[in-house]
Amino acid sequence: MxxxxxxxxxxxxxxxxxxxxxxxxxxxxxxxxxxxxxxxAASGEYEAMILGCIDPRMQTPVRRFALDRGLIGDYSQFTIAGAAIGVVASKFADWHKAFWDNLAITLELHEIKTLIAIDHRDCGAAKVAYGDDCCSTPEKENATHKAALAEFRKQVADRQPKIKVETLLMALDGTYIPLG
Ligand SMILES: [Zn+2]
Known part of the structure; x- marks a missing residue:
């Protein structure tokens, strides 16, 4: 280092x-x-990291989100099954270190200010992590992601207390709500 x-x-x-x-x-x-x-990069001009899911259906809505927020070319991206669920669910424990190491690197190299976690509805990885029933109704789906995103936010605060965190649940049409 x-x-x-x-x-x-x-x-x-x-x-x-x-x-x-x-x-x-x-x-x-x-x-x-x-x-x-x-x-x-060392001049620290980058704005954000976006954490998203590998689901191919989310490529367009996440890019549209970045476009709307003026972040194209200004964010690093970490894409992993389940987004925040991939980072906190015990089912995916083997993956967690890769995320935290990448977050540390993007903070060092790109001096990002904001970490934006975008979970999404109808997420297959959520079902792998928590079982099919986790997301069988919109209410259960909200509760599942709310818990995962809140846990994610807590772990980020423990590890990287200076970074601003946004946690969102996005529908396949790109609409989203803040959650967690
Ligand atoms: Zn997904």
Missing amino acids: HAHSGYARACCGDFGAARVGRRGLLLGMSAILALPRFAL
């Missing part, structure tokens, strides 16, 4: 020099384009 931080600082120094050169805009732009992407 220290070696990495040192490298990031070295990149920032180069980037700063490039910015001085931006008084001549073309020179500045070419210098910036020549830098590896993480040099820009």
Whole structure:
């Protein structure tokens, strides 16, 4: 980590020099384009991470959400079956570390400010985690996701207390409610 931080600082120094050169805009732009992407990342200009489910039906609604929120090109994404359920359900215990490690990396590299967890309705992974009956009515489905998203929020607060967290339950048509 220290070696990495040192490298990031070295990149920032180069980037700063490039910015001085931006008084001549073309020179500045070419210098910036020549830098590896993480040099820009170290400047901390990214906004969010979106945690979503692997369900193919959610690609379009999640992208539309990001578009509406002005986040295209400005968020990192972590996609795992069940979204927040994939991170907290004991059924998926083997996956949890991968999420927390990725969250730590996106905080370090991209300096994101907000973590947005998007669970969704009719989620197959929710049923794998908690049984078919977990989501057999809208009320049960809400309660299942509310509990998982609240647990997710609690675990994030324990591990990364500085980050802002949004927890949502999205329908397949892209409409969503804050939950948890
Ligand atoms: Zn799902």
